[in-house]
Amino acid sequence: xxxxxxxxxxxxxxxxxxxxxxxxxxxxxxxxxxxxxxxxxxxxxxxxxxxxxxxxxxxxxxxxxxxxxxxxxxxxxxxxxxxxxxxxxxxxxxxxxxxxxxxxxxxxxxxxxxxxxxxxxxxxxxxxxxxxxxxxxxxxxxxxxxxxxxxxxxxxxxxxxxxxxxxxxxxxxxxxxxxxxxxxxxxxxxxxxxxxxxxxxxxxxxxxxxxxxxxxxxxxxxxxxxxxxxxxxxxxxxxxxxxxxxxxxxxxxxxxxxxxxxxxxxxxxxxxxxxxxxxxxxxxxxxxxxxxxxxxxxxxxxxxxxxxxxxxxxxxxxxxxxxxxxxxxxxxxxxxxxxxxxxxxxxxxxxxxxxxx
DNA sequence: CTGGGGATGGGGCCC
DNA sequence: GGGGCCCCATCCCCA
Numbered sequence: 001x002x003x004x005x006x007x008x009x010x011x012x013x014x015x016x017x018x019x020x021x022x023x024x025x026x027x028x029x030x031x032x033x034x035x036x037x038x039x040x041x042x043x044x045x046x047x048x049x050x051x052x053x054x055x056x057x058x059x060x061x062x063x064x065x066x067x068x069x070x071x072x073x074x075x076x077x078x079x080x081x082x083x084x085x086x087x088x089x090x091x092x093x094x095x096x097x098x099x100x101x102x103x104x105x106x107x108x109x110x111x112x113x114x115x116x117x118x119x120x121x122x123x124x125x126x127x128x129x130x131x132x133x134x135x136x137x138x139x140x141x142x143x144x145x146x147x148x149x150x151x152x153x154x155x156x157x158x159x160x161x162x163x164x165x166x167x168x169x170x171x172x173x174x175x176x177x178x179x180x181x182x183x184x185x186x187x188x189x190x191x192x193x194x195x196x197x198x199x200x201x202x203x204x205x206x207x208x209x210x211x212x213x214x215x216x217x218x219x220x221x222x223x224x225x226x227x228x229x230x231x232x233x234x235x236x237x238x239x240x241x242x243x244x245x246x247x248x249x250x251x252x253x254x255x256x257x258x259x260x261x262x263x264x265x266x267x268x269x270x271x272x273x274x275x276x277x278x279x280x281x282x283x284x285x286x287x288x289x290x291x292x293x294x295x296x297x298x299x300x301x302x303x304x305x306x307x308x309x310x311x312x313x314x315x316x317x318x319x320x321x322x323x324x325x326x327x328x329x330x331x332x333x334x335x336x337x338x339x340x341x342x343x344x345x346x347x348x349x350x351x352x353x354x355x356x357x
Numbered sequence: 358c359t360g361g362g363g364a365t366g367g368g369g370c371c372c
Numbered sequence: 373g374g375g376g377c378c379c380c381a382t383c384c385c386c387a
Contacts, residue, residue: 359387361386362385362386362387363385363386364382364383365383366383368378368381369377370376370378371376371377371378372374
């Protein structure tokens with residue numbers, strides 16, 4: 001496959017991280033999903049399709065495909081408009097002052113209003129699983145849309161305005177760790193003790209945690225604990241299967257962990273615009289925003305918009321007098337860890353004074 | 358040099 | 373068990 005390294009200097013980056021341009025970009029992105037996108041998730045479908053109109057016909061589920069195979073999985077058959085219907089539009093840089101949806105998003109901002117005017121969401125690259133578009137033209141509510149936020153619902157379901165990002169509670173921070181009991185639920189429970197859904201909900205409300213008997217880490221769900229013990233915990237005892245990567249020498253205790261790792265080698269999520277590849281679909285989606293200029297995350301203070309929530313969060317720090325990272329020596333605060341590191345390594349003036357004394 | 362934004366990756370959690 | 377989203381962290385680049 002002919003590969004052209006981009007002119008930008010990425011010599012400092014690991015090879016797998018350098019952006020590449022494929023001269024023969026396949027027309028269809030790979031379908032990495034083992035199931036078609038569920039547009040009804042988070043109410044997206046309801047927001048884009050009138051109840052009375054015919055809704056999406058169930059898409060036949062593609063057969064599960066292993067990412068361990070070298071051959072790329074084929075895309076599922078999709079009935080869709082002509083490929084030429086989705087012409088790539090040049091990037092639209094959204095000036096903060098022109099944003100047509102504020103943050104918090106208000107119910108009156110119907111999705112059709114904001115995304116048609118703000119983001120060119122018609123390009124198939126917006127969805128790696130739908131080669132030629134979406135079942136409903138121009139109505140894809142991608143993960144980058146404000147409604148993709150788990151705390152949001154489509155307009156007709158919105159009961160509460162979106163709380164500013166910086167003010168939203170962190171759910172797991174309120175967990176009651178005092179209720180932890182050693183080794184609770186860590187051994188395989190007999191069938192009759194399997195908690196019901198209501199029990200689990202109640203336990204979540206009460207903050208019951210499931211603790212790993214090997215390393216002590218606790219999780220809010222038994223599923224989380226199971227994944228930890230299966231994928232991550234190296235402190236566990238007993239004979240364990242090992243799965244080694246065929247691309248490198250890493251060894252994992254589960255096939256799932258290995259599959260996840262192998263994606264960092266195969267980089268199956270490929271940008272249809274520039275050909276750069278990513279290990280996970282959501283990384284690709286974030287990357288595609290760099291092409292489209294879509295910036296769904298706006299600062300509530302200055303209306304500056306960002307393509308990435310993390311970058312907005314970092315930006316919000318600049319509005320705060322007391323920033324997240326503080327120097328232990330001079331108590332100066334910084335918005336980013338990197339700035340604090342630079343400060344301390346580059347020479348905190350107070351540190352210099354202390355050394356002189 | 359400092360501060361900030363852009364881009365990206367990993368691990369955890371929930372559905 | 374898989375997928376998606378979240379938070380956090382990191383690195384690079386630029387003003």
